[in-house]
Amino acid sequence: MRTRRPGGRVRGALFAGIAALAAGCESGPGDDAILRPVRRFVEVAQDGALTGDLPVATIQDDTRFALAAPREQVVVWSEALPPHSGERIVKLRPVLPEDFAQARSVVVLANAKIGSKWIHRPPEVVPTVRRGRSSTLRVEFPLPDVPASTKVTVTATAFPLGLVELAERRTDPLAIPDRAWLDFAIGLLMAQWGHDPVEFSIDACESERCERIFDEVFDPADGEAWRDRRLSLAQLAGQTRHFRFRVFRLAEEAPFSLPIWANPTVYAEAPQREDAPNVILLSVDTLRADHLETYGYARQTAPFIEERFGRGGTLFENTVAAATITTPSHASMFTSLQPAAHGTTDGMKAIPRQIPTLPEWIRAAGIDTAGITEDGWLGIRQGFGRGFEVFEENKSSDIMSPTGQVDLTFAKAAAWLERNRHKRFFLFLHTFQVHSPYAPPPRHADLFREGGGEPRPSHLRSMDDYDREIRTTDDELRRLFATLRELGLDSRTIFILTADHGEAFLEHGLLEHGGRLHEEVVRVPLLLTGPGIPAGRRVATPVAHVDLLPTILELFGLPAPAWSEGRSLVGLATGRDADSAFTDRALFSETRTSTALAAEQRLIAFPAPSFMVRRGSRKLLRYPDGSGGFRYELYDVDSDPAERHDLYPKQAESAADLRALLDGYEARSEARRAGIGDSSRLGAPQTESVPLDPAQEEKLRALGYLE
Numbered sequence: 001m002r003t004r005r006p007g008g009r010v011r012g013a014l015f016a017g018i019a020a021l022a023a024g025c026e027s028g029p030g031d032d033a034i035l036r037p038v039r040r041f042v043e044v045a046q047d048g049a050l051t052g053d054l055p056v057a058t059i060q061d062d063t064r065f066a067l068a069a070p071r072e073q074v075v076v077w078s079e080a081l082p083p084h085s086g087e088r089i090v091k092l093r094p095v096l097p098e099d100f101a102q103a104r105s106v107v108v109l110a111n112a113k114i115g116s117k118w119i120h121r122p123p124e125v126v127p128t129v130r131r132g133r134s135s136t137l138r139v140e141f142p143l144p145d146v147p148a149s150t151k152v153t154v155t156a157t158a159f160p161l162g163l164v165e166l167a168e169r170r171t172d173p174l175a176i177p178d179r180a181w182l183d184f185a186i187g188l189l190m191a192q193w194g195h196d197p198v199e200f201s202i203d204a205c206e207s208e209r210c211e212r213i214f215d216e217v218f219d220p221a222d223g224e225a226w227r228d229r230r231l232s233l234a235q236l237a238g239q240t241r242h243f244r245f246r247v248f249r250l251a252e253e254a255p256f257s258l259p260i261w262a263n264p265t266v267y268a269e270a271p272q273r274e275d276a277p278n279v280i281l282l283s284v285d286t287l288r289a290d291h292l293e294t295y296g297y298a299r300q301t302a303p304f305i306e307e308r309f310g311r312g313g314t315l316f317e318n319t320v321a322a323a324t325i326t327t328p329s330h331a332s333m334f335t336s337l338q339p340a341a342h343g344t345t346d347g348m349k350a351i352p353r354q355i356p357t358l359p360e361w362i363r364a365a366g367i368d369t370a371g372i373t374e375d376g377w378l379g380i381r382q383g384f385g386r387g388f389e390v391f392e393e394n395k396s397s398d399i400m401s402p403t404g405q406v407d408l409t410f411a412k413a414a415a416w417l418e419r420n421r422h423k424r425f426f427l428f429l430h431t432f433q434v435h436s437p438y439a440p441p442p443r444h445a446d447l448f449r450e451g452g453g454e455p456r457p458s459h460l461r462s463m464d465d466y467d468r469e470i471r472t473t474d475d476e477l478r479r480l481f482a483t484l485r486e487l488g489l490d491s492r493t494i495f496i497l498t499a500d501h502g503e504a505f506l507e508h509g510l511l512e513h514g515g516r517l518h519e520e521v522v523r524v525p526l527l528l529t530g531p532g533i534p535a536g537r538r539v540a541t542p543v544a545h546v547d548l549l550p551t552i553l554e555l556f557g558l559p560a561p562a563w564s565e566g567r568s569l570v571g572l573a574t575g576r577d578a579d580s581a582f583t584d585r586a587l588f589s590e591t592r593t594s595t596a597l598a599a600e601q602r603l604i605a606f607p608a609p610s611f612m613v614r615r616g617s618r619k620l621l622r623y624p625d626g627s628g629g630f631r632y633e634l635y636d637v638d639s640d641p642a643e644r645h646d647l648y649p650k651q652a653e654s655a656a657d658l659r660a661l662l663d664g665y666e667a668r669s670e671a672r673r674a675g676i677g678d679s680s681r682l683g684a685p686q687t688e689s690v691p692l693d694p695a696q697e698e699k700l701r702a703l704g705y706l707e
Contacts, residue, residue: 029179037368042264052383068260076154078155084152093136103160171242180234181233186259186262214231281333292470301470318543318637319526319542319545320524320588321544322590324513325591337563357386361553365556368426369425372430418483508643542587544566549564553568586614617638620648621635634652
């Protein structure tokens, strides 16, 4: 990378015509226009939506597409060390991935877990060692004196140096339209370890004649976060130019520097269209439907949801979750495939790269995308960042003492909306606020207190806190909608609220989720509000997670992929489609967890995999019986919503159609999965295992998923 030594620190200058968001200058068009993408300079190489091979960079848990970036790889994953007492030096000798083979050196970040605590080593530049056709590293990691009985594991990730040109990138020529803008962000990877200041500059060039249009120094001492910028191209209107993105190090004190240009995109102003709404999808993890008053709950857990969605929007009364845990259910929302078809059946698997996801389809249509989550099982490594131009994982600073993140998550959403209010967008939000361990804020400590002096059982005390967490989320949602109104977005944004699964409180002998496939776990809320969505409408027809992708694509005027297992619900929501067109559908749910929580938090073995099918009000559950066969339960949830009366012993014959559906569920799913590769020429989807980084592991341990 070039180094510029100008005889003293050079400060960046914003040239005439630059409108930097941070400087508070003009940031876009008026209220009667939007910014439409003309050219993304980080784009899919071929026709299609898949973005898995595009370069990305993560700064402070905020991942973005990059003009160029080194690819991070796990090179040592959870290597357990033999027992040892006293200080020692661990010698790591990993074989590098094939795409690192030509790198002369790599930046290594090594971590050691000693007992339950992590030690993080600063990044270190390490030369590679060529051995035949492969390359290796030699990394030494000093460890402190610990008892021999202490479990010690080490991990390491690496970035190759020199394989990707970061100093200068040139774009293809582009005809600049009237009232055009260039949006981008600048940042430095791992700036917290003390990198040199870097000068970022952009030139607009005609042949070899270039004009400087942007120049700014990024000094890590001023903060490490991405810096979003917007540059007016009005002075270039009508001209054809290519852009030259350049960076210069202003010193050589740091051992390496990884400057990044994120999401450089040219936009042009276009008229607003009333039939072109934005869409926000909010998933409130672990929110069961029947604990919202708009679904008939006695407690006022969510008065704003009742006001805005229940009375002001459309409610689906019977939505079937795809699974009883987070990752497979969300993967079904993003692919319109059941877990057995997409293969992401637990949090240690990623969505296959050959299956385009909802944000990838939307981005391919020229609509801006962003996701803000609270990580855990919904992270970059599981494939949920694909297609999102901004994907923020809101990680708790003290994960082992969770205090709730919905306020921070929605605050980040509000900030993103402020920056992007002039664009058409899809925003995905996810919060673990109501997930165990339940820790409502003090302001809600007195909510829902039962009268009398008798102590409540522990599971009911947990339920009280669960309800308080719902109220906390509802309060923050009210604030987020206030932001939408202030920005003028409420009249052109459709907001969808749902959950990945529910939560049990011993209704059928279990706590939390992941075990039985009863309504308290598999019935989730689904509510819509916004322009074109009828107010006060309730739809009783059963629907499912797999319907979300085609629904959202239709709202954007886009077709669903041929392999979708779901159907768009726009017609049901608006009354255009008759309920009868959906009533005979078979809707599935599954669980593959081999343990479950019983009373007093006892961990018990649980049969897996278990499946459920619902058709109309009839619902059949199938569990392995431990001897190679299956045990079935049959319910009619209209006449028996609490599922107290198992009808199967007396009506097994009448359930033959449902039994056949369950018995063929996995085979049909495998066939559909294979068909995706055949119909899309993308190759058969392959499920990949997901290595967790230390922060993710701590988060999942706090949520109770790991021991």
